[in-house]
Amino acid sequence: MSGRGSETLRPTPANFAKNATKALADKALQEALSELSGGLAAARERAKAALPGFEALRRSGRDIKDHALANLDLYLEAFERNATAAGAQVHWAAHADDACKIIGKICHDADARIVAKGKSMVSEEIDLAAYLQTSGLKVVETDLGEYLVQLRDELPSHIIAPAIHLSPSAIEATFRARHRHLPADRALASPEALVSEARAVLRETFLAADVGITGANFLVAATGSTVLVTNEGNGDLTQSLPKVHIVIASIEKVVPTLSDAFALLRLLARSATGQDFATYTTLVTGPRRAGDPDGPDVCHIVLLDNGRAELLGGEFRPALRCIRCGACMNVCPVYGAVGGHPYGSVYPGPIGAVFTPVLAGLPAAASLPQASTFCGRCEEVCPVEIPLVRLMRQWREAALAQSEAWRTRGALRIWAFVAQRPRLYHRAARLAVAVLGAFGAKRGALRRLPLAAGWTRHRDVPAPQGHTFQQIWARRQRRGTP
Amino acid sequence: MSRGTILAKVRVALRVDRADQARNEAVAERLADHPIPRRAEKTTDALVGRFTSLLREHGAEVIAVREAADVPAAIVCTLGANDLPLRVRSGTDPYLAALPWQTEAALVVQRGKAQPDDRAGLSRALAGVAETGTLVLASGAHNPVTLGFVPDTHLVVVAAETIVAAYEDALALLAAELGPAVLPRTLNFISGPSRTGDIGGKIVMGAHGPRLLAVILVGSGAA
Numbered sequence: 001m002s003g004r005g006s007e008t009l010r011p012t013p014a015n016f017a018k019n020a021t022k023a024l025a026d027k028a029l030q031e032a033l034s035e036l037s038g039g040l041a042a043a044r045e046r047a048k049a050a051l052p053g054f055e056a057l058r059r060s061g062r063d064i065k066d067h068a069l070a071n072l073d074l075y076l077e078a079f080e081r082n083a084t085a086a087g088a089q090v091h092w093a094a095h096a097d098d099a100c101k102i103i104g105k106i107c108h109d110a111d112a113r114i115v116a117k118g119k120s121m122v123s124e125e126i127d128l129a130a131y132l133q134t135s136g137l138k139v140v141e142t143d144l145g146e147y148l149v150q151l152r153d154e155l156p157s158h159i160i161a162p163a164i165h166l167s168p169s170a171i172e173a174t175f176r177a178r179h180r181h182l183p184a185d186r187a188l189a190s191p192e193a194l195v196s197e198a199r200a201v202l203r204e205t206f207l208a209a210d211v212g213i214t215g216a217n218f219l220v221a222a223t224g225s226t227v228l229v230t231n232e233g234n235g236d237l238t239q240s241l242p243k244v245h246i247v248i249a250s251i252e253k254v255v256p257t258l259s260d261a262f263a264l265l266r267l268l269a270r271s272a273t274g275q276d277f278a279t280y281t282t283l284v285t286g287p288r289r290a291g292d293p294d295g296p297d298v299c300h301i302v303l304l305d306n307g308r309a310e311l312l313g314g315e316f317r318p319a320l321r322c323i324r325c326g327a328c329m330n331v332c333p334v335y336g337a338v339g340g341h342p343y344g345s346v347y348p349g350p351i352g353a354v355f356t357p358v359l360a361g362l363p364a365a366a367s368l369p370q371a372s373t374f375c376g377r378c379e380e381v382c383p384v385e386i387p388l389v390r391l392m393r394q395w396r397e398a399a400l401a402q403s404e405a406w407r408t409r410g411a412l413r414i415w416a417f418v419a420q421r422p423r424l425y426h427r428a429a430r431l432a433v434a435v436l437g438a439f440g441a442k443r444g445a446l447r448r449l450p451l452a453a454g455w456t457r458h459r460d461v462p463a464p465q466g467h468t469f470q471q472i473w474a475r476r477q478r479r480g481t482p
Numbered sequence: 483m484s485r486g487t488i489l490a491k492v493r494v495a496l497r498v499d500r501a502d503q504a505r506n507e508a509v510a511e512r513l514a515d516h517p518i519p520r521r522a523e524k525t526t527d528a529l530v531g532r533f534t535s536l537l538r539e540h541g542a543e544v545i546a547v548r549e550a551a552d553v554p555a556a557i558v559c560t561l562g563a564n565d566l567p568l569r570v571r572s573g574t575d576p577y578l579a580a581l582p583w584q585t586e587a588a589l590v591v592q593r594g595k596a597q598p599d600d601r602a603g604l605s606r607a608l609a610g611v612a613e614t615g616t617l618v619l620a621s622g623a624h625n626p627v628t629l630g631f632v633p634d635t636h637l638v639v640v641a642a643e644t645i646v647a648a649y650e651d652a653l654a655l656l657a658a659e660l661g662p663a664v665l666p667r668t669l670n671f672i673s674g675p676s677r678t679g680d681i682g683g684k685i686v687m688g689a690h691g692p693r694l695l696a697v698i699l700v701g702s703g704a705a
C-alpha cells in the first residue's frame with residue numbers, strides 16, 4: 001500500500017481558492033456532496049428534537065471542557081498516574097515527529113510487520129501511517145472510509161465520514177484496481193457487496209496484525225481510561241486482537257471523570273450522525289488482566305501536544321473544546337459547496353478554518369478563515385459552543401496585521417481615507433456611477449468589471465443608472481416631488 | 483523530556499503554578515467525585531420497554547424469555563431462524579455456565595476466546611441502558627471481548643432486572659460485580675449490530691463486527 005509520498009500533488013491550504021474552483025466544477029463531487037452532507041445535518045436536527053434538554057446539555061458540555069482546559073496540567077498528570085496504575089505506558093510527544101518516533105520505536109521493539117489502524121484524526125494530523133510505512137511496516141487503515149482514502153492516496157474529506165466525496169461507482173473502480181487477487185467478474189455494484197468485500201479483505205489484516213493503533217475520543221483522568229467510539233467495530237478489533245495496542249491522542253482530549261465523558265458522549269453521536277449513541281463505545285483501561293483470555297499484552301498511550309498548549313493562553317482556547325463531531329461542516333455553506341479537500345488540511349470546514357492555522361502556520365493557511373460567510377450556523381450546532389465566527393474573525397485580523405497583507409491593508413487605507421472625506425467620497429462615487437452607467441446603459445448590466453473578475457466570471461453586475469442616490473434625491477427636492 | 487516541556491507550556495499558557503493549593507484541591511475533589519454512582523434505580527417496565535424498542539430500532543433482534551432456563555432454547559431458535567449451525571462460542575461466565583444446556587442436546591457450546599471461523603459468539607451483559615437501548619459488557623477472565631466482534635453473530639443474554647435508566651447507573655452494577663473503582667480492560671457499550679455509512683451514505687450492517695445482534699432478555703414477563 002502506498003504512503004502519502006505525493007505530498008506536492010495534494011491540495012494545500014494556501015491554494016484554497018484554486019482548489020475550491022476545481023471542486024465546484026467537479027460534477028461527481030457535487031453530486032456526492034448534495035446527497036450526503038445535508039442528510040447528516042437533518043439527522044442531527046431529529047436527534048436534537050428527540051432529546052429534551054439538548055441545549056442545556058450543550059452548555060454543560062462546554063463547561064466540562066472549559067474546566068478541563070483550565071486545569072489541563074493537573075488532569076494530564078492524573079490521567080498519567082491512573083493509566084500507569086492500570087498497567088498502561090504513557091508517553092508524551094511535544095511535536096508530530098516525536099509522536100511518530102515513539103510509535104515507530106514501539107512497533108520496532110515488538111518486531112512488528114503489520115499494523116492495523118483505527119480511525120484517528122490525530123494520526124492523520126501527524127501523518128503517522130506514512131512515517132511507519134517508510135520504516136518498512138505495512139499499515140492498513142481499518143475504518144472503511146479511511147481504508148478507501150488510503151487506497152486512493154487521498155486525505156479524508158470529512159472528519160467523521162472520510163470518504164463522503166466518493167460515489168459507490170468510484171469505490172467499485174478503486175476496489176477492482178486494488179483488490180487484484182479477487183475474481184475480475186465478481187458483482188460489486190451494491191454498497192452491500194462493497195462492504196462485504198472490504199470486510200473480508202480487512203479481516204485478514206486484523207488476524208495478522210502485530211500492533212493495533214487507535215485514537216481516543218476522550219481520556220478519563222479519574223480512571224486512566226481511553227474512550228473510543230465507532231460504528232463499524234473496527235476500533236474494537238484493532239484494540240483487542242493484536243498483541244500490542246497503541247493509543248494516540250492529543251492532550252485536550254482529557255476530561256475529569258466518567259460522568260463527564262458520558263455527558264460529552266451524549267452530545268457526540270447526536271451531533272455527528274444523528275444517532276442517539278454510536279453502535280460501539282468502549283472504555284479501555286490498561287492492557288489485558290491476569291486471567292483474561294484475550295486482549296493485548298501491552299497498552300501504550302501517546303499524548304500529543306503539537307501546538308495545543310500554546311493555544312491555552314490566548315483567545316483561541318475555546319477551539320480546544322472541540323470533540324470532533326463534524327456538525328459544523330455539515331451545516332457550512334462553504335463546506336457544502338466545495339467539500340473537504342480544498343481546505344488542504346485533515347481538519348476541514350469551520351473548525352478546520354480555525355485549527356489549521358495553528359498547525360500549518362497563519363501565512364500558509366490565511367485563506368481558510370476567509371472561506372466563510374460568517375452566517376453562524378456552525379456556532380448554532382456546535383455541541384460545545386465554540387465561537388467559531390469570532391475565532392475566524394480573529395484569524396482574519398491577525399492575517400491582516402502580517403506583512404504579506406500589504407496590498408489589502410493599502411486598499412483598506414485608501415478606502416478609509418476617501419470614506420472619511422464626504423466631498424471627495426461623493427465626487428468619486430459620482431464619477432464611478434456615471435462611467436459604469438454609461439458602459440452598461442444598453443444592457444442594464446455589466447459582463448466584465450476591472451478588479452472584479454471573481455464576481456463577473458459567474459454573473460453580471462447590475463449597472464448603476466448613471467446618478468448617485470444623493471444626486472437623484474437633490475433633483476427631486478428641487479422639483480418638489482417627495 | 484517532552485513531558486516536562488508540554489506541562490511547562492501548559493502552565494505558562496494558563497498562567498498557573500503547579501503548587502497552587504486551591505487548584506490542586508479543586509481538581510482532587512472533582513476527581514474523587516467520580517462515580518461510585520448512586521445505586522441504580524429500580525427497573526421498571528417502562529425502562530425495559532424503552533430499552534427493547536430502541537435496540538430494535540437500531541437493528542438488533544430482541545427475544546424476551548420468562549426465565550434463565552429458557553435461554554438455551556431461545557438460542558437454538560435464533561440460530562435456526564438465521565440458518566446458522568447450532569454452535570456457539572462462549573466464555574466461562576458463571577451465569578451462562580449455570581444454564582440448563584443439557585435440554586438442548588443438538589447445541590454445541592465451545593469455551594474460550596473467539597476463533598477466526600466462529601459463526602456465533604455468546605456473551606452476558608452486566609446491564610442494559612434504557613436511555614439509548616445500549617448493552618453494557620465487561621471483559622474479563624470469564625468474558626472474552628472478542629466474542630462480540632469476531633463472529634458474524636453476537637448473542638447477548640441480559641437480565642431484565644439489570645435494565646437501568648442511564649449509563650452512569652450501569653457503573654453501579656459494575657461496581658457491585660467487580661468491586662468499587664475497578665474497571666475491566668474493556669467496558670463495551672453496544673447499541674446494535676455493526677454498521678457503516680461510508681459507501682454513498684447508505685447504512686449497511688455488518689461492517690466489521692456482527693451482522694446480527696440477538697439480545698435474549700430474561701425475566702421481563704413479556705414472553
